[in-house]
Every structure is written in C-alpha cells, then in structure tokens.
Amino acid sequence: MAEHRIQLGEQLISCKTDETLLNALLRENVNISYGCQQGVCQSCMMRSLDSPPPSESQHGLTDKLKEQSYFLACRCYPQQAMRIGYRDHTDFVTYGTVSVKQNLNAETILLTLDIDNPFEYYAGQFVNLQRDDGLVRSYSIANNSINRKQLSFHIRRLAGGRFTEWAHEELKLGDRLSVSEPQGLCYYQSGKSEQPLLLIGTGSGLAPLAGIISEALHQGHQGEIHLYHGSRDINGLYWVEEMQQLADTHENFHYSPCVSQGEPASSMLAGRANDLAFKTLSDLKGWRVFLCGHPDMVNNSKRQAYLNGVSLADIYADAFHVASGSLD
Ligand SMILES: Cc1cc2nc3c(=O)[nH]c(=O)nc-3n(C[C@H](O)[C@H](O)[C@H](O)COP(=O)(O)OP(=O)(O)OC[C@H]3O[C@@H](n4cnc5c(N)ncnc54)[C@H](O)[C@@H]3O)c2cc1C
Ligand code: FES
Numbered sequence: 001m002a003e004h005r006i007q008l009g010e011q012l013i014s015c016k017t018d019e020t021l022l023n024a025l026l027r028e029n030v031n032i033s034y035g036c037q038q039g040v041c042q043s044c045m046m047r048s049l050d051s052p053p054p055s056e057s058q059h060g061l062t063d064k065l066k067e068q069s070y071f072l073a074c075r076c077y078p079q080q081a082m083r084i085g086y087r088d089h090t091d092f093v094t095y096g097t098v099s100v101k102q103n104l105n106a107e108t109i110l111l112t113l114d115i116d117n118p119f120e121y122y123a124g125q126f127v128n129l130q131r132d133d134g135l136v137r138s139y140s141i142a143n144n145s146i147n148r149k150q151l152s153f154h155i156r157r158l159a160g161g162r163f164t165e166w167a168h169e170e171l172k173l174g175d176r177l178s179v180s181e182p183q184g185l186c187y188y189q190s191g192k193s194e195q196p197l198l199l200i201g202t203g204s205g206l207a208p209l210a211g212i213i214s215e216a217l218h219q220g221h222q223g224e225i226h227l228y229h230g231s232r233d234i235n236g237l238y239w240v241e242e243m244q245q246l247a248d249t250h251e252n253f254h255y256s257p258c259v260s261q262g263e264p265a266s267s268m269l270a271g272r273a274n275d276l277a278f279k280t281l282s283d284l285k286g287w288r289v290f291l292c293g294h295p296d297m298v299n300n301s302k303r304q305a306y307l308n309g310v311s312l313a314d315i316y317a318d319a320f321h322v323a324s325g326s327l328d
Contacts, residue, residue: 004078008085015078021046021057022073032086035128035136037074038321042091042183043128043136044073049083092130092178093119096151098171104238108156108204109168110142113177118148122187123215124208124290126318127151128180129163137163140208140292140318141182144215151179154207154238158322186290186316188212188219195314196223196287200277200301202230205293206239208318212290217250225250226281230258230273230297234265274301278308285309288316295319 003014006021008030015024022044025032035041039059053071061070070087096113104110121127126140139153157164186208197216199209206229216225231237237257244267247255258264258273269276274297281287289305291298298319305315 005081006078007081007083017077017079019077020074021076021078021082021084025073031134032073033130033134033136034074035138035323036321037323039072039075040319040321041128041136041138042072043180045070045087045091046073046076047071047085047087049085051080051082053082054079091128091180093117093181094179095176096129096179098173098175098177099150100152101171101173104154106235108154108238110152111155111167111171112150112152113179115149115151115179119181120148121145121182122189123211124187124316124318125182125184126208127182129153130178130180131163131166135163137323138183140184140204140211142207142210144211144218146215146218152207154204154210156204161322184318186292186318188215190219192288193220193222197221197225197290198228198277198281198284198287198305199226199290199292200228200230200274200297201291202273202293202297203236203320205229205297205318205320208292209290210239213246213253217246217253221252223252225253226256226277227254228256228258228273228277230260230276232260233262234259234268237268240267273297274304277301278304281308283309288314291315291317293320295321 002017006013006015013024013028015021034044048069057071057076058066094115094117096115099114100112102110123144126138128136128138130136142152142154155164155167157168201209240257243255247253257268258276259268260272264270287310289310291301298317302315
C-alpha cells in the first residue's frame with residue numbers, strides 16, 4: 001500500500017493512501033484536537049505549509065481559510081508528501097462555568113454555562129465544548145441570542161460516549177469548559193418575518209430548534225411556525241408541556257410531539273416526526289425548513305422537503321454526527 005510522508009515540526013509520519021491524515025496522526029500519538037471526524041466541527045483544522053491541501057479537505061471552510069491552506073485533517077487523504085502545521089490560533093474564545101445542570105428526561109440533561117466573555121451568535125448555531133484533557137464535542141445552543149451571558153445545551157447520553165457519560169455522571173456546578181466561537185449555518189435569520197417555518201427535530205435535535213423558535217417569537221415572526229419533535233418512545237421526548245404552553249399562547253406556533261414506536265399519549269402523534277410533517281404539510285413552496293438531529297432523518301428529510309416544494313436555499317440542517325459508533 002502506497003504511503004505519503006507527512007512532516008509535522010520535527011516529526012515524520014507515514015500516511016497510507018486509504019487513511020485520513022487525522023487517523024495517521026492519532027496512530028502516531030500526536031496530540032491533536034478533534035471531535036466529529038465528519039468534517040463538521042472543524043476542531044481538527046490544520047495548515048499545509050508547502051502544497052495546496054486536497055480540495056475535499058477544505059469543504060465547509062471560509063474562502064479566507066482556504067486561501068491560507070487550512071484544511072480538516074479528518075477529511076484529508078494526502079495525495080503527496082506534505083509539510084503541515086497546527087493552526088496558529090485556537091477557536092476556543094472563552095470559558096463557561098456550569099450554572100445549571102438538570103434532567104430533561106432519563107437520557108438528556110440541560111446544561112447552562114455562564115460565559116466569561118460573551119460573544120455574538122445566531123439562534124440555532126453550535127459551539128465546540130472542550131474538556132480539560134482536550135476532548136472536544138459539538139453542541140447546539142438551545143437558547144435565543146438575547147441573553148448572551150448564558151448558553152444552554154441539551155446533551156443526550158450515549159452509552160459508551162466519552163463526553164456525554166462524563167457530562168451526565170461527573171460534570172458538576174462550578175466546573176469550567178472551554179467554548180469555541182459559534183459555527184454552523186442552521187440559524188434563524190430576521191428579515192423574512194412572513195415566511196412560514198417548518199422545524200423537525202429528533203431527540204436532542206430539539207435544542208437548536210428551541211433556540212430558533214424562541215428567537216423567532218421574540219422577534220415577532222408573523223408566519224406560521226410548525227415544530228415536529230420526534231422520538232422512538234414517549235420517554236425520549238422532553239419539554240412537552242413547555243412547548244404546548246408556547247403553542248397555547250402564540251397563535252402562529254404549532255407543536256406536534258411524535259412517537260415512532262409504542263403507544264403515544266393522547267396529545268401526541270404516532271409515527272416518525274419527518275413522515276408526519278411532510279404528509280400533513282405537503283405543499284411547502286415558499287417555506288423555510290430546519291432539520292436537526294439524527295443524520296438519517298436529516299438526510300431523508302432534506303430530500304423530502306425539496307420534493308414538497310422547498311427551495312434548496314431554504315433548507316437548513318444540522319446532522320448530529322457522532323465521532324464513531326452510531327446513534328440509535
Ligand atoms: C453540529 C453538531 C451539533 C450537535 N449538537 C448536539 C446537541 O445539541 N446535543 C447532543 O446531545 N449532541 C449533539 N451533537 C453530537 C455530539 O457532538 C457528540 O457527538 C455526542 O454527544 C457523542 O459524544 P460522546 O463523546 O459522548 O460519544 P463518543 O465517545 O464520540 O462515542 C459516540 C458513540 O460511538 C460509540 N463508540 C465509541 N468508540 C467506539 C468504538 N471504538 N467502536 C464502536 N463504537 C464506539 C460510543 O459507545 C457512542 O455510542 C452534535 C453534533 C454535531 C456535529
Ligand atoms: S471536522 Fe474534523 S474532527 Fe470534526
């Protein structure tokens with residue numbers, strides 16, 4: 001199997017043609033930050049110091065970063081020898097102190113961080129959170145952008161998950177986490193107040209959608225807003241009463257909790273959230289759609305939204321890719 005020689009400072013590493021540069025670096029115990037391994041969180045960003053990096057490894061980066069030969073190590077299959085360096089800045093811009101930790105349901109916690117140096121973000125964006133030992137994971141901001149001093153997250157526990165098991169079991173009030181600058185394009189934009197919105201989320205995919213809904217209602221959004229929140233069973237849902245109350249007090253907000261297996265409660269729908277949404281709302285011409293949560297749901301729904309008439313430019317999505325293993 002062919003290999004390419006990678007130089008990082010004084011260290012020489014061989015990278016096989018069928019492995020990512022990130023995997024080659026990890027194999028050699030190089031201390032590199034990484035998270036999703038899917039080209040989403042950008043925490044594995046590095047810089048090529050001699051040749052242009054493979055174009056696929058620059059997918060999703062800004063033009064400026066591309067011009068400066070930054071690339072994502074988890075998306076980089078080197079095609080030649082490369083001399084590489086760490087990025088010369090960190091995207092961790094502040095610390096946050098845990099001020100709230102509450103159960104939302106048996107598998108999901110609400111975590112609120114008091115932010116040392118509040119920054120601007122759009123409701124629906126995500127940040128990377130970093131532990132003391134460098135472990136990085138992405139979490140969507142669950143609140144609107146009005147009180148920037150606090151960021152809230154919904155963290156669903158994955159069996160065997162390094163960050164989530166630790167966050168559920170060990171993280172406590174007063175603990176500190178590093179917080180990155182906000183990322184992602186799945187956010188509420190003001191200025192199209194009449195446009196109807198459809199939001200579909202599974203599990204903790206409610207987090208960014210809750211932020212977007214809160215922002216939209218706060219900004220006086222006039223168009224209809226439909227939220228479909230789905231889970232396999234009733235125990236995977238949360239904030240059912242809160243969302244129902246919001247629907248009771250805002251004429252243009254409609255809430256549908258959905259359960260795909262087992263018996264739903266009387267106020268809930270039986271079936272997958274995305275199937276039910278697209279069946280009920282079959283003509284979505286002129287709508288804006290937000291999709292968050294399980295990657296399969298997000299991918300299928302993008303296609304279905306387009307088939308139901310949504311313009312591609314109006315489909316916003318964050319698939320909650322996990323680094324390894326799979327989401328149930
Ligand atoms: C843009 C974005 C936004 C996100 N927002 C949220 C959010 O708001 N809320 C949320 O809960 N999540 C969110 N996620 C997912 C989150 O970033 C983490 O991936 C997730 O919480 C799991 O992290 P972990 O460290 O606990 O699991 P990991 O340690 O990364 O493990 C993931 C899974 O793989 C399994 N696994 C690990 N190693 C192996 C192995 N060697 N072999 C087989 N299986 C293995 C684990 O058991 C686990 O089930 C988001 C992801 C992205 C990309
Ligand atoms: S983008 Fe490479 S680890 Fe997330």
